Structure formats: C-alpha cells, structure tokens
Amino acid sequence: MYRSVALASMSIAAMVAICSPALASWNFSGSPAPNAFIQTNNMTLELQCDRIRFAPAGYEDAQDIEREQGLSIRFMKDGATEVGAFQAGTTNSEIRIVDNYPVEIVFSEKSDYDFILDQIAGNAVLNLSMIDQDVSYGIFDLKDSGSAIKSLRRACDSRDRGTPVSIEKPEGIVYCGGGQIERQKPQDQWDVRVTINGETIRAMTAYSYFGNSKPPPGFVVALLGEDRSEMLVYSDKGRDWLEFGDYTYRKCN
Numbered sequence: 001m002y003r004s005v006a007l008a009s010m011s012i013a014a015m016v017a018i019c020s021p022a023l024a025s026w027n028f029s030g031s032p033a034p035n036a037f038i039q040t041n042n043m044t045l046e047l048q049c050d051r052i053r054f055a056p057a058g059y060e061d062a063q064d065i066e067r068e069q070g071l072s073i074r075f076m077k078d079g080a081t082e083v084g085a086f087q088a089g090t091t092n093s094e095i096r097i098v099d100n101y102p103v104e105i106v107f108s109e110k111s112d113y114d115f116i117l118d119q120i121a122g123n124a125v126l127n128l129s130m131i132d133q134d135v136s137y138g139i140f141d142l143k144d145s146g147s148a149i150k151s152l153r154r155a156c157d158s159r160d161r162g163t164p165v166s167i168e169k170p171e172g173i174v175y176c177g178g179g180q181i182e183r184q185k186p187q188d189q190w191d192v193r194v195t196i197n198g199e200t201i202r203a204m205t206a207y208s209y210f211g212n213s214k215p216p217p218g219f220v221v222a223l224l225g226e227d228r229s230e231m232l233v234y235s236d237k238g239r240d241w242l243e244f245g246d247y248t249y250r251k252c253n
C-alpha cells in the first residue's frame with residue numbers, strides 16, 4: 001500500500017519544529033510544457049503533467065533520494081497533523097536526477113499522480129522526506145496551490161486530447177492550440193473544409209455576426225460547420241486569434 005489517507009490524525013509537531021514550511025507563492029506556466037511550481041531561495045518544487053521535479057537545498061539530498069530510490073510525500077492539513085501520504089519507489093515510479101540537479105519522479109499510474117495532486121490542492125503543507133523516517137528534505141506551504149493545479153490539469157487535459165493545435169487558413173495564417181485544424185477551399189456550396197485531428201467536416205463562412213447583435217471588437221468571420229460547430233475568427237490591433245468552443249487559439253506563425 002503506497003498511498004494512504006489517515007483515518008486518525010498523527011501528530012508530528014517535533015518534526016515541524018525543526019523544519020518549517022517554505023514561504024513562497026505557487027505559480028503556473030503553460031509554455032513550453034505545462035507546470036505548477038513553487039520556488040524559494042534554496043528549493044524548487046515543480047509539478048508537471050505526469051511527474052514531479054524537486055530540487056532540494058543540497059545536491060547531496062538529490063543524490064540520496066536517487067540512491068535510495070524512494071521519497072515519502074506527506075500531506076498535512078496544518079503545520080502539525082498528517083492526513084495522507086504516498087510512498088514513491090521502484091514499484092510505482094521512476095526516480096532519477098535530471099539536468100544535473102533536480103530529482104524527477106515519473107509516476108507509473110495516472111491514478112497515483114491524481115491522488116497526489118488532489119492532496120496537494122486540498123491541504124496546507126507538503127513534506128518531502130525520507131522513506132519511513134521523520135527526516136525532511138523540504139517542506140512547502142500549499143496556500144494557493146489549488147488554483148495552480150487546476151490550471152495545470154486543464155492545460156494537460158487539453159494537450160492530451162490531441163496533437164498541438166494548428167488552425168490554418170488558405171492565406172497561410174496558423175493558429176495554435178489543442179488539435180489540428182486545416183481550412184481548405186472546396187468546390188461545392190460550402191465555403192471551407194475543416195479538418196480536426198484527421199476528421200474533415202464542411203463549413204460555411206458568415207461575415208456578419210449572429211442575429212442583430214453588435215459584433216465584438218476584431219470579429220472577422222464565423223465558420224459554421226455542418227455538424228453545427230462554430231469557429232469565430234478575430235483580428236484586432238495586431239493580434240489574430242480564433243475561438244472554438246471553450247478554447248482560444250492564437251496566431252503563431
């Protein structure tokens with residue numbers, strides 16, 4: 001059993017007295033690879049789509065984690081009460097040093113990593129420590145981590161739905177986002193062909209906004225698919241973008 005949520009609280013006040021949480025802000029970065037991270041003066045923790053990268057205060061700690069092939073990931077609802085834990089090891093993850101310093105833990109099962117992200121987002125303090133010992137490599141404040149993890153999951157889900165998105169008009173403008181869309185001139189009553197992840201639909205162009213509504217700034221054309229999909233193309237003040245469902249794709253060429 002490598003992950004657990006405590007049914008009875010366990011006091012670890014003595015350990016916390018020795019090592020207090022790293023006080024810093026959680027952030028999210030969507031490019032070039034989605035990640036949520038927290039950085040202090042001497043430690044960094046980065047959560048990617050399927051792995052964790054942890055740069056402890058000392059390189060010898062990174063070497064120790066790799067040598068032992070284990071890391072205890074412990075979740076606390078406050079500074080002294082542990083409510084869950086995950087034991088990363090050779091049976092459920094790969095542990096290695098990358099880029100000459102950070103320890104990278106790649107999880108074998110998505111459900112395990114989902115459990116870790118849920119616990120980080122829902123608790124107050126994260127403790128990364130030796131397996132089965134109260135010796136901590138680093139303690140992190142989890143305030144505002146929920147928002148960063150929500151953004152991470154949204155970006156990872158969008159990425160996993162398909163190849164990196166490009167939406168191409170005949171003039172050569174490419175819009176980037178989360179699936180591949182190509183626009184081509186057809187020979188029938190439909191104005192365009194739209195290919196999304198290998199599946200082609202016919203679409204018509206509409207240069208007026210829907211109904212009598214005033215078009216928003218920058219509106220250029222609507223592409224109305226035969227499957228009732230709608231794609232809205234915009235260009236305003238040097239910016240070009242396309243809206244498809246809940247996603248926005250921006251010019252990238």
